[in-house]
Amino acid sequence: MMTVRTTCPYCGVGCGVKATPMAHGAIIEGDPDHMANRGRLCVKGAALGETLDLDGRLLAPAIRDEQGLREAGWDEALAKVASTFAAIVAEHGPDAVALYVSGQLLTEDYYVANKFMKGFIGSANIDTNSRLCMSSSVAGHKRAFGEDLVPGCYEDFELADLIVLVGSNAAWCHPTLFQRIAKARELRPHLRIVAIDPRRTATCESADLHLPIKPGTDVWLFNGLLAYLAHSGAVDSAFIDAHTNGLEAALEAAGECASIEFVARHCGIDPRLLVEFYELFAASDKVVTAFSQGVNQSTSGTDKVNAIINCHLVTGRIGKPGMGPFSLTGQPNAMGGREVGGLANMLAAHLELDQPAHRELVRTFWDAPRIAARPGLKAVEMFRAIEEGGIKAVWIMATNPVASLPDADQVRRALARCELVVVSDMSAATDTAAHAHVLLPALGWGEKDGTVTNSERCISRQRAFLDAPGQARADWWALCQVARRMGFHGFDYRDAHAIFGEHARLSAWRNDETGVPRAFRIDGLAGLSRAGYDGLAPIQWPVGAAGEGSARLFTDGRYAHADGKARFVATVPRAPANPADRAYPIVLNTGRLRDQWHTMTRTGKSPRLANHAPEPCVDLHPHDALLAGVREGELARVSSRWGAMVARVSHGGGIARGSAFIPIHWTGQNASDARVGAVVNPAVDPVSGEPEFKHTPVRIEPFAVAWHGFILSRNEIGLAQVANWTRVRGAGFLRYELGGREPASPAWARALLGADPDADWIDYEDRAEGMLRCALLVDGRLQACLFVSRRPDLPARAWLGGLFAQDALSPKDRATLLAGRAPVQGLDPGPTVCACFGVGRDTIRSAIAQHGLKDAGAVTACLRAGGNCGSCLPEIRQLLAEPR
Structure with a gap:
């Protein structure tokens, strides 16, 4: 069988994959020639071949009527979608319909969806689940740089002297990138890692310094750093004068944070740790500050992003090798969606929806009958509008908002009241699909053809290596079919190559007429032949007319604001919305587990990925568990003002008093009552609209069972x-x-x-x-x-x-x-620690005792555990420390 080079569908690292289809599944290997991972894969990527069966697949369109859900042909299903959308627009206007899409879509799907809604329906009511994870970074980048731009590349992590990981459990959530960092530290022992996180995660276990700040206090921390840098003489005055504006206002906003004691008190950490971090940052010339959901998912997420960027601007540590702020995206194509205007407040090609000249440029390029005149509703607002009746039809693609949005029971109520719910998905049964009037079978990973863009702006080809099963079709094809049935022109694409070419042409079209030339441009790829597109190698944008990629931005000190200068943003610290109180005294944090992905429609098919954490847990400090009347291993009810769920109590050792952590992966399809989205606080950042997933006041109570x-x-x-x-x-x-x-x-x-x-x-x-x-x-x-x-x-x-x-x-x-026990001692390996090689906790403990193993390298040599993706190494080190 022929091996196909494609891209992993999980996190934003964007690893290259070599897939060889077999009779049952596929052989999956890391692509040694891909710049993102150089052949490495995490355990989720390595297990992709186990997730390709058709169990639970939606293989034909279906329509729900009075008799229930029945199979239908594509013509009938598409006609129903098109006629209902057209009738609602005619009667209630374009804002009465909406699309809710996903970072799981390919860029070509995303492009067509935005063209359909913003240029032909005439509404910006299209938002994406990337709103839930990346929109604060987008807003922060635009405020600081004038455009949604990530300055650096992965190589910078290997060149840095100091890496600061903020709200990022990269060891679990971006494992191959974290292993590049670990390898760089082996080669350059002076490289230091600082982890800033309320929890002591696997990433913190590998860090030289851990700052366990209180949830939501990042702005105090980085305002304090800005003040410290300014007062200690660590500023780059020449860079500031030539390339920035706004420092005085930013320093004024950070004024009270000049006191170490003040910042330490608000952040809840030892002042000595704070001083150590500030001194290390000031003394290290090459600093990369990488941030992820712990920063973004907050009611002050945009300010957190800008507080971090301010510290790089004041020191001039940006635009050069080994330094810069770095946003780690959560999904495989969160960046690609941003390129084509996937958010409700954006236009395609990094053009601005609130600028008439930009709107007209896009309308003219598309030859569209209209263009959205104002920003659409962001994700949380959108589903509120559906419940209130303002939006009467919604098309949901490749995402499961009944499980993943905050206040998820409100989403369920909204869909139950909606006149038309269309769901495009590869899974027949999801919490959201249960509310669909029309179900459309989508292609899954391995069947899709197109492009994705990772966290370092690298465009990679996702190539199909499996035939489309049943009647499954590409999302862009379904959108085009509906658009044509509604009488819209410009949707007669033959394939993804044609869509990509149009997207590339728009990226630089009349760029000199937009006031400030956009940094995002890929016009060097616009003329690719079909063979050239099929063979496209990974390349980082901007890609100019010469067809060469760009590893770093801002190397010339010019930014995308009209004056060419970056902006310091004054960030005033503020407490999270809905603080804990006597009724709800615990602050809930949510996030991913090591071996699972989103709502487990894919990773849930792999047995080896289930063994590390086979059920939802609520990780609590033992003192809080005692006060709540719950014990480790027992079930607890976790409730907030918005909803409740049930999880098993654990004491992972990394939780501070007053806090709890619950993973996001369980839904109504794999648990009776474990949707943490139902509990999560729906408050959002006023700038980005990103929800507060990291700070929900909850109450913990026993869930009594016999x-x-x-x-x-x-x-x-x-x-x-x-x-x-x-x-x-x-x-x-x-x-x-x-x-x-x-x-x-x-x-x-x-x-x-x-x-x-x-x-x-x-x-x-x-x-x-x-x-x-x-x-x-x-x-x-x-x-x-x-x-x-x-x-x-x-x-x-x-x-x-x-x-x-x-x-x-x-x-x-x-x-x-x-x-109830194995006939021979040692036959049972215990809970899985290394999922790559299936090595259990009891097996590792036995080997440590029997062979006197002293370090993780010795465990790897003995059992192979930790020798692949390395995400289990922190747990192996904990096991090594037990006898001592």
């Missing part, structure tokens, strides 16, 4: 009567974690697992201890097993899961199954 349990089963189990459940996929079975209130008996278990009276059934019950263990076998082969106990410390799942690989259980296996 017993804890789990099921391993080859078939899906109906659990409507169980108080709480979550589900992940194992190797040949499904794994359910349970909490129940109804009595658990052998008869109940038989009914639950579907065992008829003549089934091959074994069980063991100890009523005094509240213990039940049972198993269903078919032809001697394990079909399902159920374990129940009053206590949450149940038998190990890994060893039991291995029994599903056996053709038949021996008498000894049957006996040890009911005993």
Whole structure:
């Protein structure tokens, strides 16, 4: 089979992938020639071949009517979308319809969606889930630089003397980039890493200095740094005079932060740590400050971004190798969406929606009948308008807002009231798809053809290596079909190549007439032939007429403001919206886990990715757990003013008192009650519109159950009567974690697992201890097993899961199954630590004890654990420290 070079669909690092299709799935390898990862892949990327089956795929259009959901042809589905959109626009105006799209789309899909809405429908009511993660960076860049521009490249991390990671658990969320950083430190031991994060994450474990600031206090911290740099003589006066404006106002806003004690008190950290960080920043010439969702997802996210940029401008540490502020994007094409105007307040090609000349330029280029005259509704506003009836039709593409938006129950109410909900997705069953009137089958990763742009402005080809299954079609094709049915011209593209060419031409069209020439331009790629597009190598924009890419911006000291100068922005510190109080005393932070992605429609298909964190948890400080009356391993109800969910209590060791952390990945499809989006505070940044995912006041309470349990089963189990459940996929079975209130008996278990009276059934019950263990076998082969106990410390799942690989259980296996422990010590590896090589916690502990292993390198040499993506190395180091 032919190997195809393509791009990973996960985080914004944009790793190159080599995919070789096989009869079942594909062989996935890192692309050694791709500039982003040089052959490395994280465990999620390495497991992509396990996620390509068609289980749960939406393979044909469907329409929901009075009789329910029924399969329909493309013509009928597209006609319904087009006619309903047209009728609503005719009666209520263009702002009565909306699109909500995603950083999972390719740039070509994004471009057509924005052209359709802003140029032909005539409304800017198109927003993207990138609003939830990157819009504060966009706004901060535009205020400082005049355009949404990321100055540096990944090489700068390898050249820096100091890397400051702010609100970024890069070890888990951008693993291949973090491994480049780790490798650079091996080669250059003087390289220092500072991690600024309220939690002690895996990234903090690898840092030289950790500043555990209180959530939401970043502006105080960086205003203090700005004042310190100004007062300590670390400023670059020549650079400031020649290339910037606004320093005096920025320093005035930072005035009270000149006191170390004042900043330390507001940030909740030791003044000595603060001084150490400030001195290190001042003394290091080459500094990269990388920031991600911990900065962006805040009601002051834009000010946080500008407070960071101010510190680089005052020292002139920008536009040169090894230095600069660096926004790490969360999704694979968050940057590409920004290039084509994916946000409701932007136009394509980095043109401004609020400037009449820019609007006319785009309208003329598109030969559009109209152009959106004002910004559209941002994500949170959009779904409020749907609930209130202002928006009567919405088309949702490649995202799941009923799970992912804040105040997610409000989104569910909104869609239930909407006249027309269209959902384009590759998954047939999502929380959002349940509300669709029209479902359109989209292509998935491996089937798509187009481009994406990563965090360092690198445009890469995403190439199809699998045939489109069923009737699945590209999102741009579905948009064009609806546009043509609505009578719009200019949507007769033959392929993604034609769309990309138009996008590239617009990027520099009449650039000299826009007042300030745009830095974003890729006109050097506009004339690519189909063969040239198919063979396009990764390239960083700007790409001028000569066809050469640009690693760094601002090398000449010119910025995109009219005077060519960058702007210091006065950032006044302010507390997060909706502070904690007596009723809701804990501050909730949300984010990603190491081995999962978004709502698990893809990573959830991989058994090895499920073993590191198989169910949602709420990570609490032991003191807060004690006050809340909950214990580690038990279930807790987490509630806010907006909603509630249930998770298992854990003490990860990295949470400060008064704080909690919950992962974002569980939905109504894989858990009974674990959508953290329902709990999250819907307050938004007043500039960017980005929601406050990092600071929600919550209350923690016991979620009382009579017993804890789990099921391993080859078939899906109906659990409507169980108080709480979550589900992940194992190797040949499904794994359910349970909490129940109804009595658990052998008869109940038989009914639950579907065992008829003549089934091959074994069980063991100890009523005094509240213990039940049972198993269903078919032809001697394990079909399902159920374990129940009053206590949450149940038998190990890994060893039991291995029994599903056996053709038949021996008498000894049957006996040890009911005993609940492996017949040989060491057979059970324990919870997965290294997902790349499937190495468990107990295996590592045993090797450390048996062989006297002293460091992570020795563990890797012995077990291979930590030898691939390296995201498990912090956990391995914790295990090494246990005996000491």
